[in-house]
Amino acid sequence: MSNEIEAIKDPGLPAHVHRRADTDPKAAKKAERQVAILFLLSSLGTITLIGAYIFIPQDVFIFFPVLGNTNAHQLFLGLGMAASLFFIGMGAIHWAKTLMPDEEVVIQRHEFRSPDEDRADFVRTAKEGAAAAGLGRRSLIKRSLGLSLGLAGLSPLILLRDLGPLPGDSLTKTSWKAGTRLVTDPGDRPIRPEDMEVGAVAQTLPEIAPGAHRKLSDIAKDAVLLIRLRPEEFNLDAERLSWTHEGIIAFSKICSHMGCAVALYEQQTKHLLCPCHQSTFDVTRAAKVIFGPSARPLPQLAIKVDSEGYLVAQSPFNEPVGPSFWERSS
């Protein structure tokens, strides 16, 4: 379209303009001194770094405006290092910009496409090579090679099998059993209902034998949050209400979305909020999802008190806790 119409002409490279240092020896000398000063500043930086490393103890804090209370050792070490590097760079660039030749150079590009002759040669060579190997004719070799290469590719996958055990029922089972006591985390103390006032929240785990060690992978499934409301505040069906005890309700603390700890409880609204993705659960309605990306309520743990008056689980969780997975049935 516009190619046929006369376009505005390219005036060509503008004439080169000399810098002062190119023509004036005095300016050149001055630039040289500036470069040297920059390099010297870098040396000062390195000396600061060495001095800070040796002479400033690691526990000295000093106050700086903006930065606040700052560790002097770390600060001067870093400032020294920064100066030592930064001024080498500044010196080199100032040198290049003021004293090295600044005349623009033009070189030519070449098309990447090979000459037709070379391309034809290449195709011929490739064809001849393939023909010499006889891949086209010897289909038995071709097929058996394909099979063996494919199978050989499987072996790394096979060898990675022992990276971990199969899931088994690990994702669906927790340590909670009928009668397991709820104990505080941290502290491992059993809890009586009268320990919790209305509005209180407690983080709990299943009781373990004294001296036994809790694995993080157990905590990742077992963590339970206890919340005490006034019984009349609940809006539950008869079964779920029977899972509570005197207004105390227990939920899995592991988010049903992506497994973070659902740690934020708003006493006023009686909402539980997961700080990772803001799924919000209504405690009065069995942790129903009222906002955010989670698709399921937090699993509720049925609780009661045992003969000594401590809170225990009535039964294990009736569904898997934590984020969804393929084999989960609902």
Added chain:
Amino acid sequence: MTARERIAGSVANYVDERTGAAKWMKKNLTKVFPDHWSFLLGEIALYSFVILLLSGTFLTFWFDPSQREVIYDGSYEPLQGLEMSAAYASTLDISFEIRGGLLMRQIHHWAALIFMAAIVVHLMRVYFTGAFRKPREFNWIIGVGLLTLGIVEGFLGYSLPDDLLSGTGIRIAEAIVQALPLVGSYLAFFAFGGAFPGEAFIPRIYTVHVLLLPGAFLALITVHLMLVWYQKHTQYPGPGRTEKNVVGYPLLPVYMAKAGGFFFIVFGVTAFLGAVASINPIWLYGPYTPAQVSAGSQPDWYMGWLDGLVRMAPPLESYIFGYTISWNILIPGLIVPGILFTGMALYPFIESWITGDKREHHILDRPRNAPNRTALGVMSLTFMMVALINGGNDIIATTFDLTINQIMWFSRIGIFVLPPLAFVITKRLCLSLQRADRDLVLHGRETGRLVMMPHGEFVEVHEPISPEKAWLLTQHEQNPPLALEENDLRGVRRPGVIKNKLRARMSKAHAVAVPKATAEDLKEIEHH
């Protein structure tokens, strides 16, 4: 000949007689590189990578990548006596016991953030100037690969200290893996060596973080740079610059001094940040335990958009024949990012299919002269920005006194409405800028000088612009859209009519432009 010259000569002779390097060196030491500030963006990424290798090596000397439980007895009092993993304890030791350790940790983390930021901005420069066009499509794909690996590498890096914040991040990553249909729970158990969190994950990602991925980076960066070298750098349009030449400075000495100096400047600035700007103070978060979390949990910025997408997802799950499909995780966590990154990698081929342009391009486009491409780029960035804002919704809510719900609903609607809006606005802006360019060439620059004509009318004096400027504003090509007939010459319908129609429509949209000023337009104006 001085003694020094004699020595240099004999070294060169020694090397050349054994390698024949002189011919190659002669050609390449005088290689010309065009100069422009935006060409430094990729360099920043490269230098940050070198800084990461150096500071990372320092950290490996003391870091213990193990989830074995230890009791902390170091000098940081608030955590003394606490059970924690050896990984977390050794990170505390690097921060408090090793001189320069905290500085190196902070330099390493800052360099990682700068590395990712430089890659993203470099990618934007390449995209908006059309530098990805033939013959540089391979390098574009390598670049998208480096960006993707960078996100993974960064995530693994900040997960290594095994603190409460990063452990929460690993938990979320585990939930994404676990959500995969069919193989999810198996993959998760293999990766973690059993149930989350297990004791195998930190040592495993350590190998990936310090060996596997840096190796992949080195290989890809090498190819990336070799291609830049071999294909010669693109250049911005201007007087004397053509598709057939390169105008700039020779490698030796100017470019070497500038690029070498720039490495030290990037390193110096990173060290300065490491000295004065605290980053990832893991001692404040405490050791990881699955039953706790800190409010305002945030990933590093380059993961924020992903977290934002996950946060805004609707609560959708399907339960089919006793199996669960978590759309609320799969769509934002895998499907949308997959589409975005695949589309980005394929974009050079999509554009050349639309325009039918199969020629080499070495002169960069001014973004306004490719309105469709520019608008698409701004549209994608808008999408990412909405996602990123939602990724920080808790922080924004507390900072600006909004509710999370307000921000979430803004994002949920905005993610659909704002990107197309950005596309339309950007395209209009590009065309307006083209019109302004045309006016500038035809009518000259406004001088701000008002003159009263004899009959009392006031006019502003316009001054013609320089020939160099006029050339810059008119050097670009304006190609007509592809003419794709539904029927071929004999009146037979071509196969793939719908595909052709789509292509023709996109080609037409791509070719929309304000006609650039020509010499004839100028002559015509002079006659008036």
